[in-house]
Amino acid sequence: MKINWFKYAATINFYALAGRVIPFFWVAAVILITIGLYWGFFKTPDSLDNGMKEYYRIIFVHLGSVWMAMWLYIMMVFWALVGLVFNTKLSYMMASATSITGALLTVVALATGAIWGKTSWGTWWDWDPKLTTFLILLFIYIGYIALQSAIDDTRRSDKASAVLALVGLALVPVIYSAVNCPDPTQCSSLHQESSMKNIEPNIMKGIIFTTLGFWMYSFATILMRVRNIILQRERNTNWVSKLKEVN
Amino acid sequence: MLSAFWLVLKRDLLLALRRRSEIFTVLFFFLVVISLFPLGVGTEDKTLKQIAPGVVWIAALLASTLALERLFSSDYVDGTLEQLALAPQSMSVMVLAKMVAHWLLTGLPLVLISPLVGLFYHLPSHSIGVMMMVLLIGTPILSMIGAIGAALTLGLRGGGVLVSLLVLPFYLPVMVYGSGAIATSMQQGLSLQPYFMVLGAFALLAIVFSPLATAAALRISLE
């Protein structure tokens, strides 16, 4: 079957498509997060080999939001790039809709990380490379949103913030390496190394389910926001005034 | 292409020398920030030496973002920028010339005055030399990264605050290694070469990519 993808680059078609799929994403998000949390709380051991106790269960919301915050940034840059290359207005709308959900999940990641830090390191905040990089990521998201809302002309604000997102993507790895090794001759960090390989299978299941659930949640909210942006920007067009929502 | 570069550079320098007070505003801002820190944090010899590397860099970052707004704004207002965009020569080259001029007017004076900071903060003479070196490599990077932000926020209301918000997080790597080098220089027997290599690499990358990104951003803003 051949699908004409460009059909959905038109806002009128995309608006309808998004409206149809949003409920499915919501259902999937609720189910997956519920399964993930249930599994995480009742099917996992009370303490881990390395001495971590029940508090490690924060991981189920922490990791999901961390991964999604990073992934959404990449998605945002992808849409910004598509917009710059093909000059399609819908891709810019997707980019700006993604930015807010991304910023929100970054806040969730930082907050849950701080709570976890309090239990395991005894401090709410530590200037540890991963935490610091996430703080910077939040600043970059905020910069993107601020730039977009500061420019009244939507064409310019779309393109300008797209360039900013691209510059940010180029610089985030540099920033990470800078905060990771302030001394270029040696590196150290308090945050534990990623221990994905030797993780307990039940915990892994919980993590996978909640992360997938967060993913579905992001899709649902981003599509909802895109629909709002479409309505807002195209309020004067013929097709919007013919929608059954406004009649 | 080279002649366009020289022409823009000469023009910008000439214009700035006619309004010398702007150069001094940035310079004195730098000095004021530098001299406020000891009064806020404490004036003990040990504290001063400890905070000096970070303070120098933070003051340099703030002075640099403060000066950014002027990089393109007057040319934007009087239409020169549109003429540059229409010129057949590559816009990146002319943008690079503007960045160089901007650095000569706002970055270089900071480098030259930084020994004074060393005296304020009781730094050994060896560290003062290192500080001048890292500022010499680092401030051009600040100008070049900042130019992207300045181009994106061209002609916006409240652009000055916005440009700081956009650009300051991106300055972080330069600040980390720049102040790291100064701090390391105060300890005996540690090699500074890695710091200079990293900063040099940043400078080279910035020279290659920043004019391209800035020119693209300017075209978007001028549309």
Next chain:
Amino acid sequence: MLASLIFSSLLGNYANFILGAMSVALILMLFEPVQLLLKRRSVLQDIKRLKRLEQRRKSEQQAKWKTQSKVNES
């Protein structure tokens, strides 16, 4: 209250921390769709108002034309 009691019986000392983390995440994540729905409602209302204004303007215009043509006829 009830939730935190259940939590603390299940998880002991760490209940408050886990509960804190969960509630931060859930509040933020529930807040977003609610805000989006409210936003959608206000945008739709704006569009409706615009449409009504447009219609009123049109009908007034037509009424004006009608009286104008009557004046012309007489």
